[in-house]
Amino acid sequence: MHDLARQATSFLFVPATRPERLAKALDSGCDMVIADWEDAVAPADKAAARDALAQAVAALPAPARARILVRINAEGTPWHGDDLTALAALVSQGVAGAVVSKAERAQTLHAVAQAAGAQAALLPLVESVAGLDAANALANAPQVVRLAFGHLDFQVDAGMACDSEGTEDELLPIRMALVLASRRAGLSAPVDGVTVDTRNPERMARDAARARRMGFGGKLCIHPAQVAVLHAAFDPDAAAVAQAHRVQQALEEAGGGVCVLDGRMVDAPVLQQALQTLARHAWAQGRVAGG
Template sequence: MADLLQHACTFLFVPATQPARLGKALASGADMVIADWEDAVAPGDKDAARAALEQAVQALPPADRARLLVRINAQGSAWFGADLQALARLAAAGVAGAMVPKAEGAGVLRQAADAAGGGCALVPLIESVAGIDALDAIAAAPQVARLAFGHLDFQVDAGMQCAQDEGELLPTRMALVMASRRAGLAQPVDGVTVDTRDAARTEADTRRAQRMGFGAKLCIHPAQVPLVNGVFAPSAEAVAHAQAVVQAMQAAQGGVCVVGGKMVDAPVLRLAERTLARHAWACQRTSKIIAASA
């Protein structure tokens, strides 16, 4: 479970009120699926959404349960307590963990960890200025697997009106990357692209996230999944170069060498190793998709 969460590149939301979509989401090629009890569910449907998800999970094989997160409602909401109780049952049934919205301190994460047990991974969703201020404490909280950025809510909280390229959010995104690195977490998860019909925008947003040091992206439609996975999967040229770097460094027995006319040293080797690890993950995902469709 921990390995899956650390390597996942795509996190696809699905409303918990529509459990029939769960199977489609799990078959979409997304690494992780997030059943949503929060924004996608109207206040009057919260109890039904909780019950529907618990019932749907019982029909899933263990491998699919391990790819499932649930986004609970925020601390302070009328549904938080019941969500934690249901989360504990889902975690016991093999669900990977919870996305915790509007995370603004370690307290809510300790509360979720205590309620759901040690096998429940947590993905705090940073959606406010207070959340940014508490990033290091949040990242170091028990059972936190990765940080995620809720950039739409963050803009509202901060009173921002971002341009289409969201250049105003670059420092905030970098703060999540740095906090993840300080805490030894996997690379953080970037926010959604709201226009599900604009493939070019989804790809551009994902490439920006990758350049900045994010390792994954939240998705709101299955059509976005292959686009995001494709960006995070290294190109054939990048894989070939990484393999050449590793081979050259092995031949040089760890010393400095030259590949393609450029000096290669320890930092370049580490980058090559990361590229090959991402390639291996992408190949593993592809193999599973092919096997499932056979």
């Protein structure tokens, strides 16, 4: 239970008001789809979005339902309570769980977990300074499998003005804080925020590569074309896999001690990096086989 949510690299948003896009999103090659009841849905359409998603999910086979998360409206909004009721019904039908928008309190996650049921995976979306302050508590809340970063809302809340064409250096400390909070709690690596330019694969590739270097385990997507670019950044290529095997073999031949490979010292941390590369490769191969 929750293994897919823990290991997934790509999370593709789909407006719940467009149920016809759900199957297309599932066929896009992404690991998980996030059906959105929050930002993508106008206030007047919230109830219709819940009904539309329920009908769309009922028509899907069980393996497809297990790849769906629902982004619910934040605590304190008029729609949060009804979202929890609808979420519980979806989870009982096999939907994986929820992305909890604007998460700021562990108590909120306790309530969502209680409402949705023990089988629901939760991904709190850190989108505010209060959410960042509570990151450790959020990461340790029940049924939380990953933290996710809503960097656009975070900038607004913090009064920041990052260069939209640059590297968002101003947000590097925030991203690292989420990586460290996840590690302290023993969670899978967190999920980085969206790249808003859907027609710029180079920007998506740069953003994804930065996320990977910083210790993120995946990224939110808003267009199917971003999925393959994201996977290319996170999935080890043939050269990386071959090198990881060489490191593993060299240490085995050295009896587990320190050795030298290509003029460089190889020790336990290098082996661990190699094993992580092989694990990510195995996940990517499983995705290809399963897709």
